[in-house]
Amino acid sequence: MNDRPHKPRPRNTSSGKGFSPHGRKRGDDKRRDDNRGNDRRPAFIERPLSSAQMTRQCAASAVRNVKQDGLPLETVLSALPEYNDLDPRDRAFARLIAATTFRRAGQIKAALKPLIRKAPPAFIQAVLETAAAQILFLGTPAHAAVGETVELLKAKKATAGFANMANAVLRKVVTDGPRLAGAEAPRANIPGWIRGAWERSYGRPAVRKISLQLIKDPPLDLTLKDETKANTDKWAETLGGKAISPGTVRLPNIGNVAALEGYSTGEWWAQDIAASLPVRFLSDHLEGKLQDKAVLDLCAAPGGKTLQLAAMGAKVTALDKSETRLERLHENLERTQLKANVVCADALEWETQDRFDIILLDAPCTATGTFRRHPDVLYNRTPKTLSQLVRLQDKLLPKAATLLKPGGLLVFATCSLQPEEGEPRVIRFLGERPDFRPISIVASKRIEALKDAEIGLGVRTFPYFQSENGGMDGFYMAILQASLEK
């Protein structure tokens, strides 16, 4: 067998957007009709894919679509009809392959680049990347990863022309890939524009530590409805986890959350410990007195912070502009038997006579701080989406301020590691609104390990905080107080 990578000679295929394992480009039918008289090749008979091949096709389609459409992996996967037809184990494997492809993108690129002479169409590239993820990082037997991938390409006319090239490339990945991928530092798995921004703000050693969290399987954190130490210890024992802070139990793997004890009875909800901190710092500042406070959760869905606030006795108005995300918030309220007044509206346009004691603005952001569970966030964002989100945050902060009572508290949070989505937003807001002042947050009072999180204005967590326990999301949060005079 010739295992030298060679150039593909595709027939009836085209590169770039629009290329699909199922589809043809418009106009193909006409060309085929015109050529029918001269074409002596037997007609290509497409084969249905086996479930192993369909699983791999879903993973590759999802990787391609995340990059092309700038959407989250979960959204892209559930939009694929063939993904929904897979059984739950194959669905989980397709998701794992795609997530690993993003988690290890730089190392996979290092393994593939010397083997591919000419960039193939986006879908074929994604097929190669997802197969390399299986071979190099998922422990899939080489014969299965290579064999099923080649067969899936052969099955469709649009991709069959790439099967030989894929076979040759992937056999080389089996032999040379571990060395090529292993020579690349984990920081290469972070796209250059994001890595550069982080290095400029946090320094290279910090980015190296961040990159080590990207290649690990993340744990699962649960926030308990009853945050007392006794209840946290009880649930840690029941679920075989660890009480990492009052109100948070950490389990070593994500697994099937809905199957765990206490889920259906609403004793807890999944929420990274970093995401739980804005409400906890607020509660610390108020010495736990949130009972009956009028709180507006301005970007609330799917509701992690709404649930925390409601569990602490606050009268919560939970607003979000996404109807689908609000459905999950409703489900969460129902499951936990907590109450909130839910509003579907654009925060920038929403008008009310009510004024609130507290407003929580967990602003829409790039979400790059959540890469441990969602490595695709590093690949579905661009510098352009970042600047659009920053502009939105600059509008949401002053809008929130108009809905606050004199002396009220405004909490600003983002689950982002992009420096622009943190402190600079607050500095800018305070420049426009000198009637607000920042409240100092002593993060280490709640979690000793968070002493390095206290920055000039607010708190910034990094994924490598508590790395011995599995780390935490990157988050920024600040609490501001309006002056009493209007």
Ligand SMILES: C[S@@+](CC[C@H](N)C(=O)[O-])C[C@H]1O[C@@H](n2cnc3c(N)ncnc32)[C@H](O)[C@@H]1O
């Ligand atoms: C970071 S998520 C909120 C997470 C939520 N606070 C939690 O803890 O579960 C940001 C939310 O902002 C919502 N959003 C974005 N733009 C908005 C706008 N203009 N008005 C209201 N909600 C908006 C999104 O639909 C999304 O649900």
